[in-house]
Amino acid sequence: MAKDNSFTPSRRQFLKGAAVTGGALAAGKVYAQAAPDPLITEMQPWTQYLGPGVDAAPYGVPSPHEAHVVRRNVPWLTADSVSSVNFTPLHELDGIITPNGLCFERHHSGVAEIAPEDHRLMINGLVDNPLVFTMQDIMRFPRENRVYFLECAANTGMEWRGAQLNGCQFTHGMIHNVVYTGVPLRLLLEEAGVKTNGTWILPEGADASGMTRSIPMEKALDDCLVAFKMNGEALRPEQGYPLRLVVPGWEGNMWVKWLRRIEVGDQPWHHREETSKYTDLLENGQARRFTWEMDAKSVITNPSPQAPITHGPGPTVLTGVAWSGRGTIPRVDVTLDGGITWHQARMSGPSLDKSMHRFYFEFDWDGRPLLLQSRAHDSTGYVQPTKEMLRHARGENSIYHNNGIQTWAVDENGNAENVEVG
């Protein structure tokens, strides 16, 4: 039943271009093997000899055959790697969880190296009792486990003026999706006792950039976590070890790493990362501030420029990810023809609030060029806009919050390119 449904689109194409598609289907089903496969008929070393024992790698690492699956940066983007960003290899991943070592990095003054016993978290400002916590204190509060995406507001920021980078790693890789273990920020604020005029918090990092952002108290008490574990193990140093703030659904810059202090105040601080940066310049020269929520967005990760179709015509798996800062993703549409006809993709895996979602669309590729797009719908009814709709609303100078629909052009050989259609 499901299979019939998912193959329907290519059946339609089959009717339009019978000759080509017919051949493709025949070739795709079964093919004859001229000579026996030596990988089967000859003894292989891994079958004959012993492999490494336990403890060969006390902390396991991926197969050497996966050594190409790494974060990458775009050297021309920033002046210096100490204050820069690299990108998650989305095209190499599946499911919804990003492995810790592949979560993109963004630092403003490099990775702070902090021993957990040397770390302190202070809460001060408009509270009844200004407090200092050690890591051990933090670990004695009740914890929660929740899965959230973290997307940099500048993700896809290089694409405002047109297609620029060939690869979803570079166009969409400033995102990761992780299960966090942490203490609800609410409990820590309750411990200090927020005064009635305490309406904002200022989380601050212990790194040499002293990262700060203003966050309204309502959000702080709602679903923010002070997290110390990601995907079950300690935060990675580049993700804020030993302690980071989790601000679900809101732009990644607010998830202060190496969290050392939370000040409670009665107005926002208007610091550098919420004025000169992370404000969205519109066409008329005015700028939106405090654009915290991440709009619904999706991208096809395979096929894509770094992950071409290499198997030729026939059954083909199209997949991608979608997310929204406002809720879940009940539906993703995909098109193979640049938006003339759309099909509902098949969602697979957990559908969690403010988490990445995985979608699939299986089709029989007829070997002709494709124009692939995906379009996310979130649980509030928001539908991911086209890039043209976004430019019409905001101009081209916003840098941040580019959630427009991405197009990959796939040619006859299966190679994919970042393009825009009109």
Add this chain to the structure above:
Amino acid sequence: MNKVIGLSAALLMGGASLAFAENAAPSREGGYGLGRTALPEEIAAWDIDVRPDGQGLPVGAGDVFTGEELWIDNCAACHGDFGEAVDRWPVIAGGFGTLDGEDPVKTVGSYWPYLSTVWDYVNRAMPYGNAQSLSADEVYAIVAYIMYSNNLVDDDFELSNENFLEVRLPNEENFFMDDRAEVELAEFSKEPCMENCAESVEIVKRAAVLDVTPETEGGAAVVEMASAEAAPEPTPAADTGPDPALVAAGEDLFRSCRSCHQIGEGARNGAGPQLNGIYGATFAHADGFRYSPAFEAARDEGRVWDDEALTGYLMDPRGYLPNNRMAFRGLRDTAEAEAIIAYLRSAGGE
């Protein structure tokens, strides 16, 4: 049929996400009694943030002239002598009238809404690689110079906690609260077209035209991993190599240099030249780096980076080679120079 299954699956998942709220970590009346009271001295040490209303500003003052000297020493290597910026480092001055154009230049003068933001940021995060090392008076002076470089004040201006709130930056009024919910959500929440949505579709822009995507070096990554497993640390030659402890100490000290200088495999020129092979090389050794005339002259004289030259330069960069552009005041003692030289030899070869 398929749709119904999808719907019930969605409902089940909805239930799963509700379970998070039901099992929320419980509050405790009166708190958990964890943590300890923060001492006033501790709060004073960390609570350095400044707000537009002046909350957090310390007593102090600094003038444009003092600020210019501090700027040249601490800021100009990245931001340029007049805030015009070097390479891709942030531009600090100018850019007026560009915000509604094709190439907006967002500077303190053209874009930043509040002067308190400048004070706070310079004080907490600058100079890059040596954060929170400036005195309050020095921060006032640098902020005064930034105002001067943006034509906001005359050269005899002095900024202090007394007159701070009188300053308004020109672009303050051009920021407004996020209004996407009002102006975009309705437009972006319409049921979209599913069939016959266009007559035809054409490619109008291609990334290949720009060709700015970094090369994928799969092979190189494999090699790197294999060699990392085989030999975690480069072993110095037993006879002539520098003392490993000294190298480690030098690596630690080199942190202050890293924001401008790269060394080791793949090192590139940044705000300062890459330092591979500097030990024993002629002055101005790095290809493609724009050296000051002082360095070019030293190269033409054939001066060489031996122990004596490196030590002299690291102890007193400006005194050793006047009019060079390195924004570093110098090391405190020769033992530090010895360690850095050992690290330069170890990490960058000779």
